[in-house]
Amino acid sequence: MNLTPCYIYGHFCHVVTRPARGKWSLASAKAGATLKTGPAKFVLQKEIFTLDLERVRHSTAHVMAAAVTRLFENVQLDIGPATGDGFYYDFDLSHRFTPEDFSHLEAEMARLVSANLPFERVEMTRAEAALALKGQRYKLERLADIPEGELISFYRCGDFSDLCRGPHLTHTGEIPAFKLLSVAGSYYRGIETNPMLQRIYGIVAESAQALQTQLDRLEEARKRDHRKLGRELDLFSMHEEVGPGLIHWHPKGARIRALIEDFWRREHFRAGYELLYTPHIGRSLLWETSGHLGFYRESMYAPMVIDELQYFLKPMNCPFHIQIYKSQLRSYRDLPLRWAELGTVYRYEKAGVLHGLLRVRGFTQDDAHIFCTTEQIETEVQRTIRFALSFFKAFGFADISAYLATRPAKAIGSEERWTQATASLEKALKAEGLAYTVDEGGGAFYGPKVDLKVKDVIGREWQLSTIQFDFNMPERFDITYVGEDGQAHRPYMVHRALLGSLERFFGILIEHYGGAFPLWLAPEQVRILPLTDKQIETARQVAETLRSADLRVTVDTGASKLGAKIRNAQLEKIPYMLILGPKEAEAGTISVRSRVGGDQGALSVEAFIQQVKT
Structure with a gap:
């Protein structure tokens, strides 16, 4: 039918x-x-x-x-x-x-x-x-x-x-x-x-x-709604005085973001990427050349005038990366170039579609652009998909779906380039053993793409990674490289985002884990609970020892009874609680209680460090 x-x-x-x-x-x-x-x-x-x-x-x-x-x-x-x-x-x-x-x-x-x-x-x-x-x-x-x-x-x-x-x-x-x-x-x-x-x-x-x-x-x-947990766990907020869709990262949320960013940078260096930083604004001339003022104007903020020139907050990072590419003559010997940036962009979204961290107006994309030759596209695409899968695994996502979008009726770029690019995406998906759905004609007018989606613990599907060929920007900005034949050639350009945006990814993580982050991502890994004021100084000394072992630790110096302190730590989803009373202080030990396993008995500080580090 x-x-x-x-x-x-x-x-x-x-x-x-x-x-x-x-x-x-x-x-x-x-x-x-x-x-x-x-x-x-x-x-x-x-x-x-x-x-x-x-x-x-x-x-x-x-x-x-x-x-x-x-x-x-x-x-x-x-x-x-x-x-x-x-x-x-x-x-x-x-x-x-x-x-x-x-x-x-x-x-x-x-x-x-x-x-x-x-x-x-x-x-x-x-x-x-x-x-x-x-x-x-x-x-x-x-x-x-x-x-x-x-x-x-x-x-x-x-x-x-x-x-x-x-x-x-x-x-x-x-x-x-x-x-x-x-x-x-x-x-x-x-x-x-x-x-x-x-x-x-x-x-x-x-x-x-x-x-x-x-x-x-x-x-x-x-129960897992990231907006609810964001308030309860003091992770982020938004404020009417500032404007809708603009996120304020609180200390705990900012700590998690820093951990994600540190991991992201470390893995990108290992994967052969170089990092870029680009401005938050650009002249109207840039956006006219890129075509954004023609087809994306409604999603851009109003221009600001500086020295009689119009500037726009950037909705995307791509044109800036291309400017860096054009800053010098490129040879086939330089390629592939893998450039990545945690770049903050601004897009006007209608108030009715804004939704916590998942749909915002200012966000940081984990953007990358790969410039390569025809001979390199298969290898680069497969590397990129494998790289994305390694990220999913690190953050606890195992159920992956792939979607391949092919050439629409109206498209730019030669049929040969579309065929080569689409074939490279399909070959990479097969090489990585990924089942995929083909959306015939569902690609953007400027190139085919693969979307990678993950399922969270309650079965909801979230799109994270996109690997997108772009035949438009290289033409608009006329970027080339000198080939082995001494002639100018147009490079292939691949847009790539692994996490999408840090804001949206953080919202997904909150809901996936229900706020109970794994130990390596927990903003507060350990909370020490002194039984009385007499153990506070000893608790602080233990905290210093734990910090020297690169653990994130706080001391609860409040006047509440132990039961209330334990309950508060559980509500805040702290992975480990260390109870320190007169008996532990005298013996030089701590009583360990975990978020998942409950009481684990008394350990020396050194033994506890070894336990959580392995």
């Missing part, structure tokens, strides 16, 4: 049949229904249905909107798409939703589902659509977004209809178990100067049992 491109509430998307992940048998299936393997085909009364998870979620969003319009008056509707793990719908009305409303909404949704109401597609002219949407200000604006000549359609479900190109389920009875989760404010179109709408989130699953499993996973994700 071929599914056509879909225009949903002002967003273009493609609904495609995918492998079995995310598919289920219909909730309304009769006894004897057969689930076939492969692309999720369901045999029901000799008919074959192919269900896409996004279609189920999207249809459930429509049912929720129908329930809201039945239970409340004067509802202004905006959008209601499927999301990565559920659905939402944005509403504007005088009633302020609370979780207490959800039981009433869910009951109304259940009535609509049990009624087996068909989803009916209705096509209209633009004038007819405008008449149907009379009084719906947001929908009328979404209608205006649809290009002239584009087909305009609605989907009707009972007495509710919505501007939508679909596709949807056959009828509401095909919607399985669902649950409304939360309500939050959301600026219309994500622009903070626009009205604040009310967004209701929900999820859907194939059965009540599966729904409970999903709810349990969401609860675990809530």
